[in-house]
Amino acid sequence: MAAKTQTVTHNGLALDWAAGHGPVTGALSATTGAYAVATVGTLAHMPPAWALAIGTVGAIGHTATGLRQKLAARTIGARAASWLLGSGWTTWALATGPLTWTALGSLAVIGVGMGAAARSTGLYEEARELEAIAAAERQVARELSADRRAVAAEWVDRIQRVCGITIRVLAVEMWPTNTGFTIDAELPAGGTTYDRIARENARLSADARLPHGCTAAASPGIDQGRVLIDVTTVNVLAAEVPYPTDYSPLSVHTGIPWGYRTNAEEILTYLREQCALVVGPTGSGKTNMVHVILAGFARADDILTWVIDLNAGSAGLPWVRPAMEAGTGRVVRPGIDWLAATHQEAELMLDAALRVGLQRKRAYQDLMAKANTDLLPISHDIPQIMLVIDEGAEILISPEPEKRKLAKKILEVIRMLRAMGIRTILTALGATGSVLGNMMIRREAKTRVALTGGSTEGMDLSKLFPGGTGLRIEQAPHKGTGFMGTPESPAALFGTWRILPNQIRDIVHATSDRHPYLDAISAKAAGPEYARRWDSARTAWITDYRHTEPDTDRPAPAPAGDAPASGGLNLSAHRTTTAPMAPDEDALAEQFRREIDAQFATTPEPGKPETPVRPGLNLSAHRAEQAGDSAAQQAALTLLIAAGPEGTGASAIARQLDRYGTTRQTVAGWLKTWTEDGTAVRIGTGTKTRYVHRQHAPDGPSEG
Incomplete structure (x- = not known):
């Protein structure tokens, strides 16, 4: 049975008799013990040699214990000397008498010496222990960094051979997913920039014999004299990854996930002030990408989604139909807040958005002043409106009169309503000069996606990502893969999740109670066109x-x-x-x-x-x-x-x-x-x- 600690309280002072001794209490205990033995032994006429024998046995025992514990020699010597000095004084005191000032003074000197020796050896043992731990960590680091040093040396040689510059590797970080690593390097003096390496992405990947779909992408480092090189060794974009089943709440302020990078990290889009452009030819997975975007918006508790799809409303129908199905046992709200499938309904929606934005500018001045901001504070009570317009870029360049009317209103929404929390996401079939020719789109759509699916026709990545270097369409041959760039993350390879109708239905049911309602001021400005958007006459189709x-x-x-x-x-x-x-x-x-x-x-x-x-x-x-x-x-x-x-x-x-x-x-x-x-x-x-x-x-x- 384990010993119990007994604590005695006397006059407010707690004494723990089971506690260990420190340098002072240990020395005091040893000297008082020796004095007590000498006094009692003198009265009992104890032979002096017995004290010396007991001290010798104690010194031998502590020496053996110290050797077993692998203590330092000075510690073992200090403990043995303490036993021998204490027993030696006791033997002398028994022979001459302990009740003299000489005996008491010598015992006090021995006690002080014991305490100093104990303190010194304690500090030394603590230092030895810390040094042993540090040595073990250095050994582990040496073993772990052996591979990193080999990787660093290999890529220093490769960059010298391919790019003609000599870098100094500062660190190599292996990705937790074991799909690649990141090299943090210092560029040579003389004004060399990371672009020298980024332009040679394909040649570096070929020289490293990376698998298809893997790249060596360079991006800016912590300062302009540093570079980060992300090297992918496993093609994570080749496999179809289902949309995550975690439907936890999201917010426009904390970012909406749209996909994942080659290192399997999620890409978050921050759309409070930004618009977005998604480009993808037929068969590239663009419709699936739209559903992934709508899934993120449905999970947010401060976003209302309005969808315009003039192709029979196909982009929004899977998010509306679960709410119209009978037999659910409860009221289910659609995953989107409004769906327009015709020019007439789209005009009603855009007119309502413009009225809402203008009314918010007037009605929420006090709120913005109280929050000391020129942006409308978006929350569950005042939600952001995200306009998702499928093939909206084609609407902007269409010569048809009806689409030209829509295009004018779309551009007004983009230009005027950023601060009032109304933003747009446009999709297009190709990254061409005609699609990207509008300055408003290029300026406001800072979040850009190019789903290639291996298609090269009408996919000019240099127009979509002017600052991107080393981007090649053949690097993303799989459906649902391509390139994505945001203000927070430069353009690079990415993949999006696969989402199926059954999961869309699950998301609609799981998030039905989470959707916000349009605030009263905005709803009044939106008018009856918004209030009657789900009337049977307008949804019979x-x-x-x-x-x-x-x-x-x-x-x-x-x-x-x-x-x-x-x-x-x-x-x-x-x-x-x-x-x-x-x-x-x-x-x-x-x-x-x-x-x-x-x-x-x-x-x-x-x-x-x-x-x-x-x-x-x-x-x-x-x-x-x-x-x-x-x-x-x-x-x-x-x-x-x-x-x-x-x-x-x-x-x-x-x-x-x-x-x-x-x-x-x-x-x-x-x-x-x-x-x-x-x-x-x-x-x-x-x-x-x-x-x-x-x-x-x-x-x-x-x-x-």
Whole structure:
């Protein structure tokens, strides 16, 4: 059983009788013990030789113990001498008597000598122990640095051979991932810069016989006379890495992860004041990169994401659909805050963003003054708005009138709303002069990504990364890999994670309760267009795809006058691959009107009260101002639908509407209106102009 420490308290003084002795207490204990033995021994007539024998045994025992503990010779000698001196004094005192001033004075001198010797040997042993530890550490360092010294010598020779300069290696740091190392070196005098090494990236990699996808990338060091050389020895970009399953909260202030470097470290983007540009040709993984970006924004608790994708909204749909699925058991908010898939919706979004930014400038002056900043303090209560515009760079250079209107508004958002926390992320299909020709984009988009996927066409890295040297597309041949540069990290190889629809759904559910709401001041400025962004009339295009997909198992159409069994508009009776309408077009038009009336109640009979319109598709735009033209316009729309993917023209429709007395000019006006609101798509020009209904258009249905 271990000895217990007994502490006795007397008059407030705690005495620990199990504590060890120091130089003073040890000497005091030895001298008082020797005096006590001499006094008692004199009274008991003890033979003096016994004290000398006991001291000799003690000296021999302490010597053996010191040798076993590998103590210094001076320590062993000091302890043995203390025993011999103490026993020698005791023997002399027993022979002559301890009660003399000579005996007491000599004992005091011996005690002082014991204490000094104990203090000296204690310091010496402590120094020996520290030196032993330091020697062991130096030995470990020598063993660990043997490889580093070999690496340093090898790369000094290689850089001299390839670049023609002699560097002095200060340190070599092995990466924890065991995928490479970093060399910290001092450049030679004479104004040599790190660019001399950075330009020879490919030649250095070839000389080192690095695997494909591995590089020797040079970057600035701690000062302009130093250089850091990152040497990758394992191609971590070759393998597909899934998006991390850690959905912990993020913030625009702490950075959003977009990918990882060749040393497996995450790359964080800081977008409080920056815009971003992501470039990638078809098949390079650009869409996946957009989803990775949206995943980071969804995890942030101070960011609202607005997405513009004129390609049927495909970039944002996976982040919206989980919120529209039934059977989740709880309310799930979309992973993005607004989705625009048409020019009209995109204009509403951009106009709302401009109003929000201008209103924030006026309304939050007191808040910025209190925080002593000229930037709006972004938080969960006042979130940042990130506008993600898929192929937005192409919108900026498009000659189409509708896209030019959008481009003007996008540039206004970029130029005016930095301080108010509204930033943009544009994507593009290539890094060309036309895409990067806008000075606003080059100045504001300081975070830039080039996903190459091995494609060299239209990927001029020197235009996207003007300061980057030694960047070669063949270094990133894999899908989802490329180059990324930020103000905090120079352009270099990187890879992005693979994210799949199931994980997107998991992220939407995991982060639903975390999304902020637009602050009241901004929401009021955004207006009803923002408040009604998820109305069924404006989101029907997301779920109505079920009614237009080919389905061989679809039951026969319901009888005339009955609502379709599917609960939505059933146009299966009007889909035909045969030629144009037959003489029974009146019956067809009548059935079409009955189906509209049964489902949406948009054409009430005169004199009857109008049935309340249920939320959903609104066809009021297709009703003519005069009752007499309503039937003709509906018949014209029916003819347009029946024409199928081949389409038809104003003259062809007018010829079949003779009984209504409708002229070609009237039909042309309807077609123009339908083209503007998205009901129809115009194909061709001049005499070859034809119109195709949106459900037969090459790009598929889109909302009107």
